Amino acid sequence: MGRTSDARERLLEAAFDLIWTNSYGSVGVDQICDKAGVKKGSFYHFFPSKADLALATFEDQWAKRRPDFDAMFSPVVPPLERIDRWCAFIVGIQRDMAKRFGQVCGCPFVNLASELGTRDERLRDKMAEFFARGQRYLRSALRDAMDARLIPAEDPARLARMLHALSLGYQVHAKVENDASRLDGLASAVRRLLDVRETIAD
Amino acid sequence: MGRTSDARERLLEAAFDLIWTNSYGSVGVDQICDKAGVKKGSFYHFFPSKADLALATFEDQWAKRRPDFDAMFSPVVPPLERIDRWCAFIVGIQRDMAKRFGQVCGCPFVNLASELGTRDERLRDKMAEFFARGQRYLRSALRDAMDARLIPAEDPARLARMLHALSLGYQVHAKVENDASRLDGLASAVRRLLDVRETIAD
DNA sequence: GGAATACTTGACCGATCGGTCTACATCGGG
DNA sequence: CCCGATGTAGACCGATCGGTCAAGTATTCC
16 A cells, blocks of 8 residues: 655665765765655655664665675685685775775774764664674684684684774775775785684685 | 964864764864854964864874873883883773763774765875874884894784774774773784784883 | 054854655555 | 555755854054
């Protein structure tokens, strides 16, 4: 009953792109509506507020990216190669965005959390959730790597946290220097942190 | 000639605090003026624009923090202890801000760069400059550590970059989880990255 | 003791902000 | 075929945004 529409979906896409390439505060509701080809009345039909749209946008993006994560962290893939793929994934995304937008955009989660972390608790919690999800993938790969004696055994959660933090830092560097090639060092930094004892088997 | 005033200084302090604990976009010129006890007209007497104030604010903060950096990276201090002190410095600042403001605020450079990196090139460049300065301190300490055979010899710039990125990532983590104790792992992560061969002398 | 300079004051500006509201178009189910 | 539900349209709102301006006050130099 009632008519149907993909306006909600278009709003989610437009908002994510605009916020990622600019910032939450500098992107207006009108601007998002324009890009999505949606009128303001419709916007507030689908989302109670701009902040709610932001939340929904990030949840939506995660849902879309999730298959990629599941694939690169598939148990079929050798554990250390999963982590390599993860590095390559991050680098690929940043390069792609830099090419499309002409500027390295950094990690969207870091961007939003940096801007609104102290002002919107819901949003901060959501970003923390994404970070936790990312670290869960890493942790699982690390456990498998330890089990296969590819890396020294130790607390995988702690190590996952280190790797994750390192990746965020490298993305910030790339953004600040507006140079995606700064991310080339990420994989080797990760390897170093892992203290890899054997070369990656396959 | 003409009257004198510390309004400029008060504006710089107020602006830095407000922007650090909130965000550039969410802090208005009026708000900064209120906190500084300065009227808007005076604001625009000292700064041509809000963006220029932000620039000046960060430069000013660096100038104030510089003695701390010079002290903790003094050649008199054993190289690896310099790096330990640097970690402690970061943790201390974040704890202090969290206590004062009730929220972990993260690295002010990362915050601003994340928010405005794609929108204001001058500002992005300035943040890059600060990152470069920080890495210069680290590089020098690392070179000394290598010279003293405290850590394996290799490219100190690359290593400094890793350490720096790691520290940024940990600060983002702490902010996102609003938990300064997340930074406790920073020092050990840094040590791990350094692959320290000997315990710290002295 | 001017005159020039440095700073203060507060009213004011147009633009834009996030958000509301009402009338209307379009659909599916009975 | 019509009714109720869903989505669209766009004018409208008060608040706030960054920024301007003209007039006034303090200070120092000559």
